[in-house]
Amino acid sequence: MDTNVIYEQEPPLILIVEDDRTTRMLLRRAMEKEGYRVIEAADGEEGIADFVRQKPDIVLLDAMMPVMDGFTCCQHFQQMSGGNTTPVLMITSLDDPDSVDRAFEVGATDYITKPIHWPVLRQRVRRLIEQNHLYQKLEFANQQLQRLALIDGLTQVANRRRFDEYLEREWFRQARERSCLSLILCDVDFFKAYNDTYGHQAGDECLRLVARAIAQEVKRSADLVARYGGEEFAVILPNTDAVGAVYVAENIRIQIEALAIPHATSTVRDRVTLSLGVTSLIPESENEPAMILSLADKALYQAKASGRNQLILIGNEE
Template sequence: MSVNPDSAVILVADDDPFIRHMLTSYLEREGYQVIEAPHGEAALDLYFYHLPDLVLLDALMPVVDGFEVCRRLQALTQGNLAPVLMITGLEDEKSVDQAFEIGVVDYVTKPINWAVLRQRVRRLILQHRLEIQLREANHRLQKLTMIDSLTQVANRRRFDEYLLQEWGRGVRESLPLSLVICDIDNFKNYNDHYGHQAGDRCLQEVAKTLNQCISRPADLVTRYGGEEFAVILPNTTMEGATTVSQRLVQGIQQRELPHDTAPQAIVTVSCGVANVLPMADYLPSDLVFTADQALYQAKAQGRNQYQAIYVMPPAAKQSMPPGAASAMPILRSLWPEA
């Protein structure tokens, strides 16, 4: 087993200054960086300041003993704690069981066998680093499963997850939520005319441009399917959503990607915008449905524009006359400049 001790930090918590000095001297000779804590409260503070690779913890300390320090660290780190090696003069079955129950991964007894301590320290630090690498690899893998491989924006799975997440936040905090669905105009004709490889490059350029038009970290551009993209805008009013939609339409138009079979001879997009104050009476699918209806209107009005529709709250529905539509269109469109 090999451990690079240059970057390994060990927190030593022991109220006995002689034992603490002995541990520190030995570990520093082994090449480790050592942080000393003379009591339990200091150990808690120093842990979060230095984030050590290992904690050497004396079991019996006044006021806050090693068992309580370990319990608190487990709670505060939500179980994502560096390994704790307890140093104790207690060898009774009850103390040993208690130590392992609260998250101690190993222990050594006093008087300390330095050869045993050396091997256990090396093993636990190596194990801790391997666990960190595994978590990071899993995180990268999970992130990859949320990305559309062609366009490198979030995929449909991420769209569903994020919409549900932000819907729940909107319900809890009474925050508006907006959705924009964008569709590349005449894309079938584009594929037929230029070929599918060129169509893939077009999708990539559109995705990149849409991403560049989004300014807030919370806003998310996703590939919704085929030539459709969806933009989730948390905590965004209808006014804010239509401003973003105008930016999206204009951004694609200004790229002037050639499209010989389109009326404007360039690639354009149509956008359907929907806005709602999430509440228990609705489902996220209501927002998606309304954005789809708005997109249909944008297509029917001539493409290369956006149309926007509110999802009406229950109170507004109740005040509407019988047979009236449950969504009210905003008659505002972005038309191509002459």
């Protein structure tokens, strides 16, 4: 590695766990010469503490140490947060097949034997760090793809797929806990007329504003706001009774009206409004989540039939 490499952030951090002071010093000098940051531990317990505290990019681990050997230490690393992705290069004087097999069994990424061949060590450290950084980038990219697969592209709230998955999970969880589950279905009043009057671009912006306002009124991390379809939105409220659900729904209705988005062709008001169906019940495991959807949809239908810009509650918490 060129010692003049300019890193995007800080240089990689190497944790050296080695009981022999001379070897530890030589390893430090070799790694610092390559431009790495280095921390040292004289035994396995100290190494574990440094691993947790410093979160190194790679560990150089002596296999044979008193009290806690490198194999045991490596097993502890694997059980820690992020430990199964941090590369561990085992340094050992043992070169028999059983020791090599054991090193990989406990989670070592690679190994090198003593006496250390320094050019080989430098190349292996470099390769492991590069591979780990690439792995982290791929993990991040996968997480972003998974997130995008569950987010509605227009409104940036959860999409229908995410809604269905979350409703099913919470339905059976609340059934096990004998706790109340609430659902709000929201429909933008006369949205087709809004699109016909103002155009689809304005309609898209209207939906974005409505989604943002709904999300701002749903405070808890366990609650979920989703675009249910078209101009319909849904809010899942775990561990929430009818009183709590009505409170949230009414706040949503008020906030949407307060946006004062002009809607000249609405027969309710001169602005965009919402109709909301609310239901609240204690799920039964022998029933399906479609039950709560059916009740909320029925409540929404009644809210629209009764004049819109209002909420109707249907449910049974007994």
